[in-house]
Amino acid sequence: MEPDTAPPDCRTLLRCLGAYYGPLHWWPAETAFEVMVGAILTQNTAWTNVERAIAALREVDALHPAGMAALAPEELAERIRPSGYFNVKADRLRHLLAFLQERGGIEALANLETGALRTALLGVKGIGPETADDILLYAFHRPVFVVDAYTRRLFERLGRPHARDGYETLRVSVEAELGTDVAALNELHALIVEHGKQRCRPRPLCDGCPLARVCRGAVPE
DNA sequence: ACCCAGGGTCATA
């Protein structure tokens, strides 16, 4: 059943979720390249598994492009094994490396306009819309909203418009509310993920909480 | 023993 009140806007969600969980200081990485690697490794995978893979890469100094490129393909796959889909993801990381080299590195990419940069990222095999937007927002600090499965579930339960529309439509609808506020876009996605991971009964998160009845489990009627 | 996780690609209809 849908809430009988109007669905909360994004600023309200930020205030409420932020009061309870935040600030979250995303993305958990030290460099732009590490953000890109993490964005690929976390595809359909729990972050705890990604942390092991990242640690295994750090052990052999493979968290920068040259260091990763120096690894044999088999060793790269072996290092990231804990993150799952390790053969697929090893290929994707190598596509990323080739892309960075062709384009003159991260510094050169940073000169591109956001739309051009997104198009370029989507041209890399293994980088789809969500991964591209993770990279745009958290590695290049561009004003982009990242849509993921948690976002769809939450928005659907809140009765927000476009919850079931295509990726681009949903993304643009949020960006229309938050404008070019990179800090807000950063925090909102992080908070939605953090809240989505909770396995809890619905409870109020803030004063007059608009999603007190919306948690990971079924929405009580 | 199941279900899911901070997706994406490819083949098919």
Place this chain on the structure above:
DNA sequence: TATGACCATGGG
């Protein structure tokens, strides 16, 4: 456009 199969590990 829209499903379905596939990729794979680790925690609840």
